[in-house]
Amino acid sequence: MDNQNLRAAILKLATDPEARANFEKNPEEFAADHNLSTEEVTAIQDPGSEEVRETRPRIIARRYSW
Amino acid sequence: MEPILSVNPTESLWTKGALTEDVCVPYLTTFLSQYQVGDGRVLLVNSLSGAVDVVSGEIAELLQDPGKLSAPLRMRLQERAYFFDTRESELQALARVYDDLHYRAEELPLSFIICPTYQCNFRCPYCYEGTLTSSTQLMSEEQLSSLFSAIEELRAQFPGSPVELELFGGEPLQPATEAVVARVFAFAREKDYPVRIVTNGGSIEHFAPMLLEYRDLISRVLITLDGRPELHNRRRIPLGGGDSFSPIVKGIDILAWMGIPLTIGINADAQNIDHIPWVLKLCEEKGWTKCPSFSFSIQPIDDRTQRGNVRHMLPEHELVQRVQEYWSELEPLWQKIDLAALLTILPHLTSVFGFLGMDRQVGAKPIRRYGHYCWVTTEQVTYYFGQDGLIYLCPVGVGIPQLSVGRFHPQLEIHPEAVALWKGRNAFRFDECSSCRVGPMCGGGCAVTSILNDKTGQSKHCGDTFKVFDGFVSDMVLPVIRGDKYGG
Helix, strand or coil, X not given: CCHHHHHHHHHHHHHCHHHHHHHHHCHHHHHHHCCCCHHXXXXXXXXXXXXXXXXXXXXXXXXXXX | CCCEEECCCCCHHHCCCCCCCCCCCCEECCCEEEEECCCCEEEEEECCCCCXXXXXXXXXXXXXXXXXXXXXXXXXXHHCCCEECCHHHHHHHHHHHHHHHCCCCCCCCEEEEEXXXXXXXXXXXXXXXXXXXXXXXXXXHHHHHHHHHHHHHHHCCCCCCCEEEEECCCCCCCHHHHHHHHHHHHHHHHHCCCEEEEECCCCHHHHHHHHHHCCCCEEEEEEECCCCHHHHHHHCCECCCCCCHHHHHHHHHHHHHCCCCEEEEEEXXXXXXXXXXXXXXXXXXXXXXXXXXXXXXXXXXXXXXXXXXXXXXXXXXXXHHHHHHCHHHHHHHHHHEECCCCCCCCHHHHHHCCHHHCCHHHHHCCCCCCCCCCHHHCCXXXXXXXXXXXXXXXXXXXXXXXXCCEECXXXXXXXXXXXXXXXXXXXXXXXXXXXXXXXXXXCCCCHHHHHHHCCCCCCCCCCCHHHHHHHXXXXXXXXXXXXXXXXX
8 A cells, every 4th residue: 555645545534524525426536536546445435334343342441440 | 407417328238247236335437537517517428438428516426435326326327337346347347348349350351551662752741751752762573572472471361351452652653663553453453452542643644544454453542632722732742843733633533534432631730621621522523522432531640750840730629629610511421521530539429429420329339449549559450561671560650660560571571579569559558548537548549659759669658648538528528518519
């Protein structure tokens, strides 16, 4: 992966709702604009999805408090 | 007027087997604090059982002469653990309850906390790590190999317990640490261990591709926002100065977009305590509070290593009081506010009186950390692996070799006598604490400060315990009893 391009794409998607909407409508165009590979496009599609949340280890440890 | 008004229910655990009905001269507990309410009544706070009662002045006087109390009143006070048959039966009750509370639950995770470096790219004036953060050294490949072996070796001692890794520092997420952090994530992937990250948040954008790759393993990221931008930037100072607020906010946006569980914390003192509602509002407006298991942590600034660099520190009772003043603004998000770091001596009393949204029922029984100053000295298994190859038990102690309990490089060595200074530390280890009126709620004080002050580590450290405890009762509890503040 080219981290520089991927970094810029992530920042754009994370901070710009319009870019997010455009990406959802037309991921190919977004990928071309940001020089992203197919693998990178797959990685940034719905990164916080239910599927990812389900695979996250369930521990979410609550530190011993009181 | 009721002769005894019990503020909280009695936990029967306290008195089971410890009392007899025909004791002629019962023993008055040493764990009792008494306060004049101001209307002739007296407030009793029992740090042994957690009982909080309001009695008439006459009954308060008779506590010293219990033979004159009527049998029903005496039994009532015995049920609240104000009286025992003897000092020995008081100590037996204490030991029994302590043991009941401090079993090591299997579900408690083993926390292995990794400091890839002590270096930090921020220079926050109140930092407890001080000049340590100027170090430029990183964990070497050899240290990492030793670290991963040590984790597996230690883990094998607690079969069945879940494991969690944490990246800590110094600052773990800096461009300079990238290769080390990548190695830790690869190890976590191989073992399927979740990873928490405690970061200043200044370089999240740089790490975005790596965080994206491992987002399914990241159990939580903790980031500090110290108030409105102008104040935050005066407190969270990047090397070379400038704005740290904007890159951190962008970084949190990235994490939120990835759906990573977030804790936003504020390092609270007199300078920024009133900024808490603003920061929480920002979290809401940005949509961060909608992230899975979002929490907001109020973390008091203190000076446990006594570096003398802390200028605006507030004692615990004043912090609670200041936050309570604007609690109604925070209340809609109360379930997301984590008070574990805020309350050291006062969790029980805060709970009994329902301050800061705490459940009054929690206050009906002893707190689980009973007898300990903080979680570090409890049965929770947490190891900090320093960049120096040493192992520590407390985040405040990392990088101070005197506070280490062993090493992981070149091979794992744990020194039981050093561990015992921490894990054996509770209010009942020291004679003065086991008869102190607030001993069970104080726990003998901070281990770090104690060990640094007295190299044997065999002493209590009272610090401002009495000021905090009595100040809280005076400023917050008594007004409630009198019905003239905080809703009566």
